Amino acid sequence: MQKLFIAIIFTILLSGCSGNWGWYVVNPTTDGGITNLIFLLSGLYYTILTSVVAIVISIVVGLIIALPALSKNRFLRGINRFYVEIVRAVPILVLILWVYYGLPQVAGITIDVFWAGVIALALSDSAFEAEIFRAGIQSVDKGQYEASHTISLNYIDTMRFVILPQAIRRVLPALGNQLVYMLKMSSLVSVIGMQELTRKANELVVTEYRPLEVYTILVLEYLVLILIVSAGVRWLENRLGTDK
Amino acid sequence: MGRIINVENISKNFGDFQALKGVSLDVSVGERVVICGPSGSGKSTLIRCINGLEEHQTGTIEVDGVLLDQSANSLSMIKSKIGMVFQQFNLFPHLTVMENLTLGPIRARKMRKSDAVDLAMEYLERVRIPEQANKYPVQLSGGQQQRVAIARSLCMEPTIILFDEPTSALDPEMIKEVLEVMTELATSGMTMICVTHETGFARNVADKMVFMDCGEIVETAKPDKFFTNPDSQRCQEFLDKILHH
Ligand SMILES: Nc1ncnc2c1ncn2[C@@H]1O[C@H](COP(=O)(O)OP(=O)(O)OP(=O)(O)O)[C@@H](O)[C@H]1O
Ligand SMILES: [Mg+2]
Numbered sequence: 001m002q003k004l005f006i007a008i009i010f011t012i013l014l015s016g017c018s019g020n021w022g023w024y025v026v027n028p029t030t031d032g033g034i035t036n037l038i039f040l041l042s043g044l045y046y047t048i049l050t051s052v053v054a055i056v057i058s059i060v061v062g063l064i065i066a067l068p069a070l071s072k073n074r075f076l077r078g079i080n081r082f083y084v085e086i087v088r089a090v091p092i093l094v095l096i097l098w099v100y101y102g103l104p105q106v107a108g109i110t111i112d113v114f115w116a117g118v119i120a121l122a123l124s125d126s127a128f129e130a131e132i133f134r135a136g137i138q139s140v141d142k143g144q145y146e147a148s149h150t151i152s153l154n155y156i157d158t159m160r161f162v163i164l165p166q167a168i169r170r171v172l173p174a175l176g177n178q179l180v181y182m183l184k185m186s187s188l189v190s191v192i193g194m195q196e197l198t199r200k201a202n203e204l205v206v207t208e209y210r211p212l213e214v215y216t217i218l219v220l221e222y223l224v225l226i227l228i229v230s231a232g233v234r235w236l237e238n239r240l241g242t243d244k
Numbered sequence: 245m246g247r248i249i250n251v252e253n254i255s256k257n258f259g260d261f262q263a264l265k266g267v268s269l270d271v272s273v274g275e276r277v278v279i280c281g282p283s284g285s286g287k288s289t290l291i292r293c294i295n296g297l298e299e300h301q302t303g304t305i306e307v308d309g310v311l312l313d314q315s316a317n318s319l320s321m322i323k324s325k326i327g328m329v330f331q332q333f334n335l336f337p338h339l340t341v342m343e344n345l346t347l348g349p350i351r352a353r354k355m356r357k358s359d360a361v362d363l364a365m366e367y368l369e370r371v372r373i374p375e376q377a378n379k380y381p382v383q384l385s386g387g388q389q390q391r392v393a394i395a396r397s398l399c400m401e402p403t404i405i406l407f408d409e410p411t412s413a414l415d416p417e418m419i420k421e422v423l424e425v426m427t428e429l430a431t432s433g434m435t436m437i438c439v440t441h442e443t444g445f446a447r448n449v450a451d452k453m454v455f456m457d458c459g460e461i462v463e464t465a466k467p468d469k470f471f472t473n474p475d476s477q478r479c480q481e482f483l484d485k486i487l488h489h
Binding site: 141143144146147149150151152153154157161162165166169 | 295296297320323324326327328330332334335336337338339347348351352353393396397399400
């Protein structure tokens with residue numbers, strides 16, 4: 001169904017090949033077209049790498065930030081609120097620019113494009129991950145903590161073996177959504193020059209001056225990538241089961 | 245017989261509400277105490293204070309020579325001495341029966357996995373469901389789940405075991421199988437405190453009956469006297485209600 005839909009759109013667009021349209025820039029039957037397509041697709045590497053590294057970091061950070069939110073201690077809960085509110089308030093694009101251009105000066109370090117992009121994306125996403133984990137952990141019945149108490153589990157073991165496995169199963173769909181969201185947001189790191197899908201497209205547009213055709217391919221690249229990832233996430237959900 | 249639990253004049257507030265108003269209770273080694281009383285009288289709160297699930301405000305609790313203060317050390321010593329079985333079973337739903345049973349022994353008692361599995365099998369046999377070891381809790385009946393919960397407590401080899409209305413969430417036909425396991429445990433010499441309204445069980449196994457009302461222990465007596473001729477009016481009224489139902 002989805003494939004059919006894409007094919008139809010593609011045909012409609014291709015039908016405008018005459019006149020002002022210039023599909024030749026991405027025509028896979030010509031050498032030039034192939035070169036351009038390969039150039040565009042080569043951005044896939046950084047799009048995926050950036051997103052995956054960023055989501056892993058943001059999940060870990062999100063989990064660490066979520067835990068104090070569950071504490072009885074008001075100060076610890078305050079730390080969580082502070083982090084979440086601040087980070088959520090900053091637009092991702094602004095955060096990317098600040099981490100790339102500002103952070104090196106503040107911290108006196110050098111930071112390359114890749115890590116600047118990853119850190120900014122991870123930071124921004126971690127606040128959302130923290131909220132997801134908080135909700136997931138809070139949805140676990142308090143009887144589970146009490147049972148852990150009676151079999152003498154310490155806090156770390158209680159979290160690791162009892163609470164988190166249940167919480168993570170429940171938040172898996174939300175984590176999957178975050179990954180998809182991250183893949184899309186990663187296009188923003190093109191502004192600092194990361195060689196991912198969007199950056200490649202921008203560069204090709206500059207040399208070929210065919211924005212419609214190049215950006216249409218870009219749209220399709222993201223579309224296919226995200227459909228595949230979504231299917232993967234659904235498969236994983238089914239395998240782990242939302243709740244045992 | 246030596247005294248193993250000494251609760252001395254404890255009180256417990258939830259905000260403005262006083263759930264326990266100066267409760268004292270002594271339990272000897274091997275003694276079987278049954279607590280009953282109307283809903284909201286503080287039965288659960290009392291036994292939850294004894295194993296540190298709730299923090300009492302005044303008074304003292306001593307378990308097997310250890311004073312329960314909120315230091316991590318005293319709490320962990322007391323936890324290791326006391327097992328508890330809940331009304332809602334509170335099994336870990338993402339783990340198999342075997343994993344439910346071996347988690348505590350492996351992580352808290354630092355047992356080797358193979359030893360923990362042997363131990364778990366031994367207790368599963370005692371609660372008569374060794375064939376369910378590899379199932380998940382949802383695949384079991386309520387009665388079976390509660391027996392797994394009892395076995396899980398026993399795997400920690402506690403000296404005392406607390407029951408908080410262990411049969412209240414069960415269908416009548418499953419109550420019997422759980423009470424049988426509990427009775428067997430009682431005859432094995434385990435120190436037990438049971439909150440339950442199962443009068444048959446209480447008459448059979450209790451060494452001491454405790455009646456609570458409004459956050460206080462109103463009556464303490466041997467079962468014979470308790471069920472036939474209690475001293476207090478409130479206790480008599482309560483018994484009339486649960487016995488002639
Ligand atoms: N966490 C809590 N926060 C506030 N009030 C509580 C809390 N736990 C118990 N209470 C109150 O304390 C009182 C005693 O509760 P408790 O659970 O000990 O009663 P119970 O005798 O076990 O009753 P039941 O037979 O219904 O289980 C009740 O009025 C209850 O509402
Ligand atoms: Mg209760």
